Amino acid sequence: MSFQTIFDFRCPTRLINGPGSIARLPEFFSKRHKVLVVTGKNLQAAGIVDQVTTVLKTAAIPYTVYDGVETNPRARSVSSGLRQYEKEKCGAILGLGGGSPMDVAKMIGVLATNGGRIDHYLGLNKVEKDLPPLVCIPTTYGTGSEVTPFAVLTNPKTKNKDPVISWKIAPQVGILDPELVTTLPAAVGAPTGMDALTHALESYINLMAAPVTDGIAMQAIQLVGANIRLACANDHEIQATENMLIASALAGIAFSQTRLGNVHAMSHPVGAYFDVHHGTANAILLPYVMEFNLPARVEKFAHIAALLGADTDDMTDYEAAHLAIETVWELNGDLDIPETLGPVGVKASAITPMSKAAMQSGNIAVNPRKTAQRDIEQIFKNAL
Numbered sequence: 598m599s600f601q602t603i604f605d606f607r608c609p610t611r612l613i614n615g616p617g618s619i620a621r622l623p624e625f626f627s628k629r630h631k632v633l634v635v636t637g638k639n640l641q642a643a644g645i646v647d648q649v650t651t652v653l654k655t656a657a658i659p660y661t662v663y664d665g666v667e668t669n670p671r672a673r674s675v676s677s678g679l680r681q682y683e684k685e686k687c688g689a690i691l692g693l694g695g696g697s698p699m700d701v702a703k704m705i706g707v708l709a710t711n712g713g714r715i716d717h718y719l720g721l722n723k724v725e726k727d728l729p730p731l732v733c734i735p736t737t738y739g740t741g742s743e744v745t746p747f748a749v750l751t752n753p754k755t756k757n758k759d760p761v762i763s764w765k766i767a768p769q770v771g772i773l774d775p776e777l778v779t780t781l782p783a784a785v786g787a788p789t790g791m792d793a794l795t796h797a798l799e800s801y802i803n804l805m806a807a808p809v810t811d812g813i814a815m816q817a818i819q820l821v822g823a824n825i826r827l828a829c830a831n832d833h834e835i836q837a838t839e840n841m842l843i844a845s846a847l848a849g850i851a852f853s854q855t856r857l858g859n860v861h862a863m864s865h866p867v868g869a870y871f872d873v874h875h876g877t878a879n880a881i882l883l884p885y886v887m888e889f890n891l892p893a894r895v896e897k898f899a900h901i902a903a904l905l906g907a908d909t910d911d912m913t914d915y916e917a918a919h920l921a922i923e924t925v926w927e928l929n930g931d932l933d934i935p936e937t938l939g940p941v942g943v944k945a946s947a948i949t950p951m952s953k954a955a956m957q958s959g960n961i962a963v964n965p966r967k968t969a970q971r972d973i974e975q976i977f978k979n980a981l
Contacts, residue, residue, distance in 0.1 A: 600804040600963070607764060608850050610744045614773035614843060616835060619649055622691075623656035625732050625770045630688030631659040635678055635702040637666045637694050645736055645777055649693055661685040666698045669751040669758070669868050669875070675715045678705040689730040692768070695789060696740030696875065699733045700748040703766040706731050707748075715750060715761070724763040733768040736777050738828070738841040739789030739876050741796060741849015743771030751869050757954055758865035767853075773846060775839035783829040787932035788876030790825040790841055794818065794928075795879040796848035798887075798901060799858035802894045803963040806855055814851040815904055820844035822905035822924075826931055859968055860886045862958035863976065866951040871942045880934045881941070884925045885980045889972065891918055893965040898922075938980050948977045 613621050626632055632653060640646050641664050653660045663678045674697075682690070682705055690709075692702030704715050706728035711718070718724055733743035742748070748761045781789075797817035800810055821844045828837040863886070864878035891898055898918035903909045905924045909917040926936075935941060952973040955961065961968050 604807040604809065604854075606809055606854055608744065608853070609764060609767050609769075611770045612744065612773065612846060613770065614839065616774065616776050616839070618772050618774040619652050619734065619777065622649070622652050622732065622772065623658055626653070626658050626689050626730060628656075628658055630730070631661060631685055632689045632691050633678065633682045633685065633687040633705065634660055634662045634691045634693055635666060635705060636662065636664050636698045638664050640664075640694050640736060643780070646693065648777065649691070649734065660691075661687065666694065666701045668697055669872055670697045670701050671751050671753060672715050674701050675704045675708065675750070679708045682709055687729075690728070690732075692731070692733040692742070693736065695735065695737040696742045696749070699735065699740065699742035699768075700750075702731065702733065703728070703742070703748040703768070704750065704761060707761060707766060718761045719750065719759040721762045724761065724765045727765055731768045732770040732772065734772045734774065734777065735842060735845065737781060737789035738778070738786060738825075738845045739792030741793065741845050741852070743768055743773075744846050744849040745853045747853070749865070756866060756869045756950065757957070758869050771846065773839070773842040775835050775842055778842060779835055779838045780832045783932070786829045787825070787934060788874050788880055790821060790828065790876075791880035791883070791929070791932065791934065792876035793841070793845040793848045794821040794825070795860050795883050796852045796857065797821065797844070798883070799860055800848065800851040800855045801901070802890065802897050802965050803855055803858045804965060805963050810851045810854050813847050815900070817844045817847040817851065818901060818904040820847070822928075825928070829932060856963045857960045858886070858964040859889065859955075859961065859973070859976070862955040862960040862964070863951070863973060865958065866954035867938065867943060869954070870947050870951055871944075873941045873943065877934065877941060878938075880929055880932075881936070881938055882976070882980055884922050884929070885976050887922045887925065889976055890964065890966045891922070938977075943981065945978075945981055948974055948981075952977060
């Protein structure tokens, strides 16, 4: 029996892309509502926040900047942002940055209209009221949060990353402007780009995949394979950078419909326990999980190899499937991503609790190969 027989596709976010597209930003905010710009201190220092707020200022749209978002954000990032939203009498929100600022922007919006504490909304469809006007502008290649119904919160006590899941939190507008991203350091661009690849690949092979998402995910995989090296090589590859932003958004659209798989189930506790960058954790774990999943998706793995640019001519599907894993290893190597979790601080002593946490993820259920806790433990051991 099929895992699912009815497919429900949604993508409520309006996407604007192209160099200089932040100039369109005033179209989506009213001059009557002050905008809370949610971002991080690193983007303030890089001058990217100023580029965006200058557009608002020129259009006479009032704004205030909240730059208190932390990596792997906790509830305090959300509550602090909400206090500023309320103190400044804001009526709209702009998420600017990687996945953390965009997720925090969504969660501030949840509390602004629904009240209470953010932990009350963890889980599926607990958000009842629409959010204030919300626009998201990604400045990394990875999360696709500008199009997804997810926002992830780290719980330092349980060492879990828990999601708010509701189509009500999907941004009304996402703006993909490569001019904001060309100077992204390779140390950030590489893992966030591999995050996008992981999103697309897991969406493509999992149990909820369907023809409409397969097409979207395949395009994302191909774009990452063709552009990530060049986009990370220097600060001037505007077309490669734009293609990476598009790939990330496409991957976000795909996994919003299908969920993900074992890589994300495992990377979330890695981030929660050891504060490892989410994209780095995904990139390191991806080939190990692919090795585990290969028997369940030989034909699709063979196709992934070709999408990533590998020469699969005269190969059997099984040979090409193994080549897909080798191609991901090569990609990680070219991007200076560690081969194992040890160099990023992960300890073997945490394998059991991280594995237990991974098994609580809904992504385990849609992984293409049935997975027990002992399987997760073995993958972690292999990756160490």
